[in-house]
């Protein structure tokens with residue numbers, strides 16, 4: 272495995288060449304104690320070629336922020352601009368197209384289909400897009416190769432290690448060539464070595480393919496290695512010295 276070299280770490284909530292920009296994002300939820308503000312006017316941008324790490328205490332709103340950036344959740348206020356296009360949260364069709372074209376998701380749980388091989392799992396999103404069989408097979412093989420899983424492509428998920436399963440899940444997330452990859456605790460259920468390997472693969476994906484990666488993590492060691500890191504606290508994002 273090549274150790275990815277990371278661009279010079281930097282601070283600040285804004286990327287030099289943003290692919291996604293969030294302005295004034297607010298979100299609150301009703302709780303037993305009343306209305307609770309989770310995100311208060313969050314400013315954020317993420318650029319192609321960078322891995323942006325976001326850390327925060329538990330319950331601070333990291334997953335909520337990631338869902339909003341992924342257009343899965345509507346903010347109460349604020350705007351999101353993705354690839355130069357304003358996101359209209361009332362337009363379900365635009366949101367679905369944007370997600371299919373530009374955004375990939377990776378979660379702590381791998382969510383692989385247990386009765387499909389690694390390759391069939393990776394092909395799934397392309398199958399849903401009705402891509403021709405030969406073409407989707409080639410793309411799935413390329414995505415698996417990028418994750419170092421070419422020899423395991425016919426394996427069933429249950430026969431793979433946790434790290435390998437997560438690499439299949441990442442291959443599935445990137446097979447449609449999204450510009451933005453949103454990762455919610457992707458190393459949370461892995462050991463240190465497998466977590467580091469996943470992180471390095473995400474860095475390689477960001478840098479070699481000029482993609483934007485947002486990595487929500489509790490892992491300080493990984494966050495320190497990211498291109499840029501932010502800390503979510505009291506509903507606001509702050510730059511952090513790497």
Ligand SMILES: Nc1ncnc2c1ncn2[C@@H]1O[C@H](COP(=O)(O)OP(=O)(O)OP(=O)(O)O)[C@@H](O)[C@H]1O
Pocket residue numbers: 300301309327328329330331332333334335336
């Ligand atoms: N749909 C919802 N309805 C009500 N409250 C919600 C909803 N979604 C999230 N919350 C609340 O918002 C807060 C932030 O949740 P979120 O999952 O974003 O935090 P997190 O930082 O990702 O936490 P963790 O690190 O523990 O996973 C929590 O108090 C949670 O209970």
